[in-house]
Structure formats: structure tokens, C-alpha cells
Amino acid sequence: MPSSTTRSDIEIDQLSKVFGSGDDAVRALDAVSLTIPENEFFTLLGPSGCGKTTLLRMIAGFEQPSSGAIRLGGSDIADLPPNKRPVNTVFQSYALFPHMTVAQNIGFALKMLGRPKAEIEATVAEMLKLVKMEPMANRKPSQISGGQQQRVALARALAPRPRVLLLDEPLSALDLKLRKEMQVELKRLQGETGITFVFVTHDQEEALTMSDRIAVMSAGKVRQVGTPREIYNHPADRFVADFIGDTNFLTATVEKANGATARVRLPSGHQLDAGLPTGLSPVSGDEVTLVTRPEHARLATEGPLKGTVENAVYFGTDTHIHVRLDTGDLFILRNQNTTSAAALPEKGDPVAIAIPDGAVRIVRS
Amino acid sequence: MGKRNFSVASLPGFGTIAIITFIFLYLPIVTLVVYSFNEAASMSRWEGFSLRWYEAALANRQVQDVSIRSLVIAGWAATLATILATMAALATTRNERRFPGQTMIYALINQPLMVPEIVTGVALLIFFAMIKIATGYQGLGYLIAAHTAFCIPFAYLPIRARLETMDLTLERAAADLYATPLQAFRHVTLPLLVPGILAGFMLGFVTSLDTVVITEFVKSAGQDTLPTYMLGQLRRVVTPEMNAISTLFLLLSLIAVTVFFLLSRKKA
Numbered sequence: 001m002p003s004s005t006t007r008s009d010i011e012i013d014q015l016s017k018v019f020g021s022g023d024d025a026v027r028a029l030d031a032v033s034l035t036i037p038e039n040e041f042f043t044l045l046g047p048s049g050c051g052k053t054t055l056l057r058m059i060a061g062f063e064q065p066s067s068g069a070i071r072l073g074g075s076d077i078a079d080l081p082p083n084k085r086p087v088n089t090v091f092q093s094y095a096l097f098p099h100m101t102v103a104q105n106i107g108f109a110l111k112m113l114g115r116p117k118a119e120i121e122a123t124v125a126e127m128l129k130l131v132k133m134e135p136m137a138n139r140k141p142s143q144i145s146g147g148q149q150q151r152v153a154l155a156r157a158l159a160p161r162p163r164v165l166l167l168d169e170p171l172s173a174l175d176l177k178l179r180k181e182m183q184v185e186l187k188r189l190q191g192e193t194g195i196t197f198v199f200v201t202h203d204q205e206e207a208l209t210m211s212d213r214i215a216v217m218s219a220g221k222v223r224q225v226g227t228p229r230e231i232y233n234h235p236a237d238r239f240v241a242d243f244i245g246d247t248n249f250l251t252a253t254v255e256k257a258n259g260a261t262a263r264v265r266l267p268s269g270h271q272l273d274a275g276l277p278t279g280l281s282p283v284s285g286d287e288v289t290l291v292t293r294p295e296h297a298r299l300a301t302e303g304p305l306k307g308t309v310e311n312a313v314y315f316g317t318d319t320h321i322h323v324r325l326d327t328g329d330l331f332i333l334r335n336q337n338t339t340s341a342a343a344l345p346e347k348g349d350p351v352a353i354a355i356p357d358g359a360v361r362i363v364r365s
Numbered sequence: 366m367g368k369r370n371f372s373v374a375s376l377p378g379f380g381t382i383a384i385i386t387f388i389f390l391y392l393p394i395v396t397l398v399v400y401s402f403n404e405a406a407s408m409s410r411w412e413g414f415s416l417r418w419y420e421a422a423l424a425n426r427q428v429q430d431v432s433i434r435s436l437v438i439a440g441w442a443a444t445l446a447t448i449l450a451t452m453a454a455l456a457t458t459r460n461e462r463r464f465p466g467q468t469m470i471y472a473l474i475n476q477p478l479m480v481p482e483i484v485t486g487v488a489l490l491i492f493f494a495m496i497k498i499a500t501g502y503q504g505l506g507y508l509i510a511a512h513t514a515f516c517i518p519f520a521y522l523p524i525r526a527r528l529e530t531m532d533l534t535l536e537r538a539a540a541d542l543y544a545t546p547l548q549a550f551r552h553v554t555l556p557l558l559v560p561g562i563l564a565g566f567m568l569g570f571v572t573s574l575d576t577v578v579i580t581e582f583v584k585s586a587g588q589d590t591l592p593t594y595m596l597g598q599l600r601r602v603v604t605p606e607m608n609a610i611s612t613l614f615l616l617l618s619l620i621a622v623t624v625f626f627l628l629s630r631k632k633a
Contacts, residue, residue, distance in 0.1 A: 061538055082540040083549075096536035099556045108552070109542035158541065 009196045010036040010059065015068035017054050017220075019254040028054040031068070031222035036198065036213075041190050043199045045207040046217035047243070052200045053097075056166050056216075059198065060089050072163060073332045083112075088157035089166040092113050092173070094149045096141040103128070103137040104150050109160040127155040130189065147178045154186075158193060165190075171206065183210055188196045208232060216240045235276045237364035248297070248331050250290040250305075250360075254282045262362060264288060270304030275361040276356060282362070289365045292355055294320065294334040299345065300354035305331060308348045319344060323351055394615070401608035419611040426611060431594040435574055438505065439592060442512030443445035443569035444518070449513070449563055451558070459536070459554075460554040475518045485515065486582035493583055505587050510575040511583045519572045520565035527561025558587075560628045568627035571618055 017029040029051045036042045037217045044052035049111040051325050057063040059070060077085055088109070096105050106127050123269050131151040136144055141152065148169060157165055167186075171179045174247035187210055190197045201207055207214050208228040213226045216239075217294045224236040235241035238249070251273070261273045264280060274290055282288055296306075299321070307325040314337075321333045321344065331353060336345065373379065378601070405412035422428050438474065453474055457467060493507045535557070539549035577592045584590070589597065591614065594606060 060541055062541075082537070082544055083543045087541075089541045090540070091534055091538060093532065093534055095532065095534040097538070097553055106540070110542075112539075112542060112544040112548050112552075120519060156542065 009038040009040075009073060010198070011069075011071040011074075012036075012055070012059075013069040013071065015055070015058065015062060015065045017072065018056065018066045026218050029058075029065075032217075032222050033221070034215055034222060034225065039117055039190075040193050041187070041199065041210060041212045043211040043214045044217060045201055045206045045214050045243075047202055049222040049278055050217040051256070052217050053191040055338055056089075056198065056200050059164070060166055061085050061287045066188055066260060082142050086163040087166060088160060088162040088164075089168060090153050090157045090170045090358045092170065094141075094153040094170075096149055096152055096156070097222035097268060098141055101138050101140060102133060102144065104140065104344045105152055106155045106159050108156060113160065118256070123202060127159045128193070130158070131155045131185075135154050143208060143313070147174055147182070150174065150182060152187075154189065156280060158195070161193075162341070164196045164197060164198060167197060169200055169202070172203075173202075179206075186210060208244070214241060218243070220274060233362055234275065234277065236363065238289055238291075241363050244296050246334075247291050248294060249294070250329065250331075252288055254286040254288055256284055257282050262288075263304060264290065264360075264362070266304050268306065270306055272304060272355065272360050273357060275358065277361070277363060279364065280364060290360050291363050292360045293334075294332045295336075297331070297333050297355050298351050299333065299335070300352050303354035305353040307331065307353070309345045309347055309351055311347060314342055321345065321351075323353065397608050398612050398615070400605055401612045402440075403605050403608075406604055409517075413516070414484075418605040421604075421606050422609040425483050425606070427594065429568070431589045431591045434505070434588065435591040438508050438512055439573035441509045442516050442573040445513040446520045446563060446569045447524075447566045450517050450524055450569075451562055453517070454521055454525040454528050458525060472498045474521055476520045477515055482515075482576075482578040486579045489579065490582040503537050505588065507583050507585070508580060508588060508590075511579050512576060515576060515579055516572050518539075518567035520569040523564040523568060524561040527558055529566075531557055564617035564625050567621050567628070571621045571625075574614075574618070586603065 009352055012034040013030055015028065015032045019026045019028055032055060041359060043241075046052050051251055054063060058065050061077070061080060065078055068078075069076050070083075074087065076093075093160070097108065100108070103124050107120045107124045110123055112359075115123075122247060125134075128137055131154055133148060133151050133155065134150075136148060141149055144152070150173075153170070172184050174182060183206060186197070186199075197208075199210065208231075211228055213227055214231050216223045216235055218229060218239050224231060224240045226234070231240065235244060235247075241247045243247075250266065252266050252272070255263040255265050255271060255363045257276070260276055262276055263271055264274050265271050272290075274288075276282075276298075295318075305323075307323040309321060310324045310330070311322040313320045313322070316337070318334050321335060323331045323333065325331050333353065397542060400409075401412050401415065403411055404417065406413040453470075457471055457474075460467075490506075497503065497507075529553075531554075535553055538550050539553040540546070544552060574582050574590075576590075577594065580590050580593050581596075585594065590605070591610070595610060598607060
């Protein structure tokens, strides 16, 4: 958690980017405002085309904003070319220089900055050690594996000690096992270097496991900013709830709103207390969208939701039970598997679903 | 016969046709080379092996003069054309957004490949005649300028091809790592472009060495190049000395083309 002593490092202020003009104009980024404190692992998460990469490229200096400001440590950098910004990027394709060795790649930035040879050599050695690539120092990028190229790309971007490290879906080209390893590795590097990381991904699991805070984006707008727990447990709107994890959606009518919760009535007549996102205050009679996570609901003999089992899918750690509710909606439950093989309902069985207090929230639709 | 085993190469007569084509292409050249080693002064009667025509060719002052002139012109023209073509290729590939008329410029750069050489020759003759009258300059500059213009598209094509396969992200990465635009060009773009530049230079060089029509139209008195000199000689006495010169010329072209091939294949 950022404490009160941390300074904000990056301030994105009403930043917009429009590609093209007239009827063909595409608003890639729509008045986005964000504050990222120093030393934070901050993730921009969203589906492709949501504007996350455009935002990253504007922080790096590869795109000019149409309007708005980007401040780094208080000073506006929007007009600076990429080589004047204390920001380095790990590219999705790594973009290692093919004609240089691993060591030359890592030392490139310091060489461009005109640092003394001894300092460059010392930093390159330190970086090679940091990413555990010492034996590969004299190889060319074409002579090392994809995972190793990834490490070199990281070391190259970290070598000049940037204020901010930008990572553009850096793990997407790696296979699952290597990706998991690199997730841990990235967290370690961020902790050891104390550099602010801005990480772009479309992988919600990656975002949840690695980030201090996440900004969920869609259609050029930031939908919600928060810690992984906040985003997962208290999604602000239907898009966030749907994009992060698996979610069941229900419709209900508001009976009475009282501060942080609201009493809602399901079509079955049952009443529940549902959490409210900040800033939303529905009135009695409003139709609202409820969300609940599959792992929070459970099978019961009696409950507010009734239906028929349509399918039970075994996942090893748990079983997903698909229930067709009497209202016609599909509801998914996640039941953790235990050694005592408790009898699970089978296809066609009528079931009831119980939802504990605090497991249901209202979202903006 | 199974359909999945079908191959064009297995069609009857395919091999025969291929052999005939090769004979067609190379028999005249093989004949030329063989007769360059002929003892006799005739081009059609074989009298035994000899290097006398090579000795004669190499000792011939005129052959020496025109060869040097050809190499000087080709060297200058290929160098200038390569520099201009590199700049043109950079401008037509390394811009963030296409500028108006970019396709037009691409077509115009390649235009000399399409325009009949004789038209370019006549145009240059008239154009340079005007300059000659205005300035009085009669030197080799006209031939170098004409050859440069003619060689630009040949140098441009491999350089552009190389740039197009080169990832733009590399230059972006260089800028991200504090390289000024000039440093990014010097340390990233240029080293990666070298094979394309060398290939462009070689193509330009060979093209310039080979050009007859344009040289014929542009040259002043006493400015024969090797091909125009040979053409002039063939109209008079024909001795195997011409075979020897042609063979040497062929050897030079082969070396240049081989170097070009090896360079363009390297890390493409």
C-alpha cells in the first residue's frame, strides 16, 4: 500500500488520443486520468484495443497526445522525445539489437549517454547477474532462447536505472511454465530495484497476481483503479466484473438503499443485502444488476435461487456446476473438491443455491 | 498413378527442356570463353591452347585506358547512386505516417527501370549538350552523372527491401534507450542496413559497367568505356583478343554478382 510519504511519480491528466480525423477518427484514449506513486507495480489491464498500449506508448514518447498532460515527478514530459525521458520500455517483441551481443545490448543506453567505459562494464556485469545471464554475455540474441531474450530485454531497460519501467505485454510470447517463472522474477526485480513498473497486459490472472494496483480499461476509458482485491471483490461495473474472473449476473429490484448496502428483491421473491459501489445510490424500485462469484455461492437444500443442473465440469482442484435457473439465466458454482467424495448433483437434478451475506454486489451496468 | 505424387518436375520431357534451356543460355558464352584461349587469329578455327590474346589484351594501352575509365565511372556512379538510394529508401520507409505522394515517389524512383534506355540516352544527349554549350565543361562528369541517375533504382531496390524487413521497433528501442536520432541511425539502422547497401552498390556497379546505350549518347570524344570500345573494335578487326577481354569482363561481373548474392543472403 502506498504510504503518505510516497510521492506520486506519474500523473496522467485528462489524456486523450485521437487517430485519424473526421468520420474516420478513432478515440483510442478518452480523457484518462491516473496517478501512479513511486515504486508501485501498476498494471494497465484490458482487452485488445482498449487503449492500454496507446497509453504506454505515450508515456514512452512514441505517440503524441491529442490533449492532456503527462507529468513525471511533477514536470510535464509530453513534448519530450523518447530519448529525453527517464523511462525505458521492455517491448513485446523484445526488440533486441541483433547485431550486438547480450552485453552490448545491455550497455547500449549507457553508451548512448556517454558514460565512462568502466562504469558501463560494471553496470552490465551487475545487470547480467541480476537477470542470471552471466554465461550468455557474449552471445548474439539469435543464439539464446525466448525466455533468455526476455531477461536480456529486461536487463537492457533496467541498466540506465530509469525512473519508470514500461512493460508492453512482455510475457505473452512465453509458454505457460516460463510465464509463471517470469511473473515471480518480475516481482523480484521490481522489489530489488525499487523502480516504478507500468505493466500492460490483457491477462487478468497475470494482473491479479503481480500488481500493487490495477487500472481496468475498455474503449479508451479507465473503468476502475484499485488493488487486485478491490477490483476482484468490489468491481465497479458490469464490464470489470465480467472481465476479471468468472461472474454470475442476476437482475433484481431495489427495496431500500442504506449507505454501503441495499436491500434487493430477486424475481423469486427472496430478499438479499447487496454491496454498493461508491457513488451509486439507487432508489426503491430501481432495477439493478447483481454480481456474485462462482466460488462464493454454494449448493443448499433451500435458497434464494432454484434451478436444474445442466452440467458438472471437473477441473481437478474444483468442480464447476452449471445451473439453469428457473428464470432462464445460467448460474455457475465452483465447488472445491475434497478427498471425501461428497456426492455432487448430477445433470438434471433440481438444486437450490445459497448466497452468503456480503457475496452479492450491485454493479453499474 | 496417385494424385498426391504429382509433381511438375516429373512431367515427361521436363528435364530435357531444362537442359535445352541451359544449353541455349550458356553455349554461346562457353564458346566465347573457349575461343579466348585459341592460338589462332581466327575466331572460328581452333589451333591449340594459348594465353597470347590475354597477353595482347592486357598489354593494349587502349584497353587499359577504357577499362580504368569504366571502373572510375562505375565506382563513382555506384557510390553516388548508393548514397542517394539509401537516403531515398530511408525517406520512403522510415516515416511514421505516409506522406502525400509517397507511392508516386516510389514509382518515380523506379521509373528508369521501365523507360527504354534509348529514350533516356537521347534525353541526356540533348540535356547535356545544352549544359556543355553553357559551361564549356567537357569532362567525365556527364558520364558519371548519367550513370548515377541510371543506377539509382538498381541500388534502391535491395536497400529498400532490407529496410522493409527491418523491425521499426529496433529504432524505437534505440530512441527509448537514450539514443539521439543520429546515434540511433549510426548504431542501429546503419549496421543492420550494411548488407543491403553493399548489395545495392554491387548491383549499381555492375549496371554501370555494362551500360552501352547511355554511354554512347553521352560520351564526348575519347571517353570510350570498355563496352563502347569493344563495340567499336568489333566493327573493324575481329580477333580473339575481344574474346579475352569479354572473358575478363565476365569474370569481373561474376565476382560482383557472387558477392552480391552472398551479402543479400546474409542475415536477411
